[in-house]
Amino acid sequence: MSDFNKIPFGLREKDQQFVDVYSVKNGKQCGCICPSCGTPLEARQGDINVWHFAHSNKKVYDKTKNECEYSFYLSLRLMARQVLGTKIKLKLPAYKDNIEYFSGVFRYRQYKEFFVAPEQEITIENIAVESNFCDVPVDVIGSIGQFNFVIYFTHPDRIVPNELFHPNNDHCGVIEVRLDALSQQFMNAKVENKTYDDILLNFLSDDTVSKIWIYHPRYAIKKEQAIKELEQSSNIKIQTDDMHHTEPTNRLQSNYYTKPSVIEPIVNHSRIVQFKCILCKVEWQGHEAGGNLCPKCNSHLYSRMIETDT
Structure with missing residues (x-):
């Protein structure tokens, strides 16, 4: 049903209501048109493929009002609006x-x-x-x-x-x-x-x-x-x-x-905390903000705060 030319709901011409392909006569007797482009539809209710409406053959394409795009989703939206009713x-x-x-x-x-x-x-x-x-x-x-x-x-x-x-x-x-x-x-x-x-x-x-x-x-x-x-x-x-x-x-x-x-x-810039370098295993104390530079590696990339001085 990913083909946008296959649509589950058609617009019944006689009362302008959207109908399920399961509720109409098979073939061109369904009395429906495409809700997207206005082309006459036929109901295909076979034994192998999923049931769907299809645009009639090319001989009736001169009745098409507009180029048909995304008929599957458009018919879903229009039918959904109808089935919701007023409540x-x-x-x-x-x-x-x-x-x-x-x-x-x-x-x-x-x-x-x-x-x-x-x-x-x-x-x-x-x-x-x-x-x-x-x-x-x-x-x-x-x-x-x-x-x-x-x-x-x-x-x-x-x-x-x-x-x-x-x-x-x-x-x-x-x-x-x-x-x-x-x-x-x-x-x-x-x-x-x-x-x-x-x-x-x-x-x-x-x-x-x-x-x-x-x-x-x-x-x-x-x-x-x-x-x-x-x-x-x-x-x-x-x-x-x-x-x-x-x-x-x-x-x-x-x-x-x-x-x-x-x-x-919240960082206390004056608080002294304990750091450890996970690369060289050195430990040192420094200010919580900016004191995480390892004195041996001269880098902060591997330093971790392990203890705070309360």
Whole structure:
């Protein structure tokens, strides 16, 4: 199902509703057109290949309105908007992030994990599709009490806009839903005796692996609390603290969408500590800041602080 010319859902001409290939007649009697380019479709419901819609033969290509690209993912997005209706329950993944900090004289990089929200099930009401939020088009926007909730579908060549990482409305939540996993699930539909409708609805409702938090209204508060706890327990102070979401360099390989806080250790420049060179085994005393130069090797590369004078 990786071929973008094979699409699981077609647009039924008589009522302009998206339908599953399992719910229509076989062949050209399906009465559907491609939701991407408008070309007539035929339902291919064979015994060997996975069931799918296909564009009709070249003789009807003169009916094509636009060049067809990424029909598979476009049909997924359009059908997903339809099956959500006006109200739906969704399982959401836990949201966690890391604070990055450096400890010790040699500034060893360390991380402290903190949680923003547990895995949970929510009910989204008053759903509207293909609306604007923060001046960008989004797939779905609904409400949870007094909060707006936004869903943005992604796939190859479609990523989350930067504006959704920094919404001007902090009473909202934004979730990315990656549609890539559906390709393999659809390939197994016939073996598992499932329809594409069923797979898509279960995916949207229950799958948590493909849902990624983009913005959470409690993120800044939870991060600030974690930083204060780290300061109190580890005698460190904040050097740089970016309390806002920033898009990572490689989004497809990252589950975190925030820039880590960099926290520096508190260094007492006058304190005398014990050092040891792991190369030549020499030990000596020196100031915590700058006293780590080995008197024999004349280098700090192999020195380690082994004892402090309190």
